[in-house]
Amino acid sequence: MKKTSSLLLAALIASSMFTATVSADAKKGQKYYLKKLKACKKDGLKNGALFATKHTRAEWEKAKASGLVAEWTKICPHGEKKFAKMKEKDVTNLYDFVHKYASDGDVPSCG
16 A cells, blocks of 8 residues: 555656646746847847847737747848747747747846
């Protein structure tokens, strides 16, 4: 009985960690921007904060409905190839980043 309950508890903890890593995250989106979208500096975007503040939260929500990659490409044409290669989780994380740090949102601590 003790072995079964220990196994069940371990499975519960493992599954809770898995669900936490699957969810989208603004920090991961910020890291993605810093690591993969350095080409946006050529478009006058010195950091991710400038990229995110191009729209308000409501405007980012509209862009999500109409196509995020197209909107991001308008803002940063030099990043077009990177946007086209993005995985779904990267799109979700970058969206969370731009939504959280939009012009009417929070202020990021760095880049």
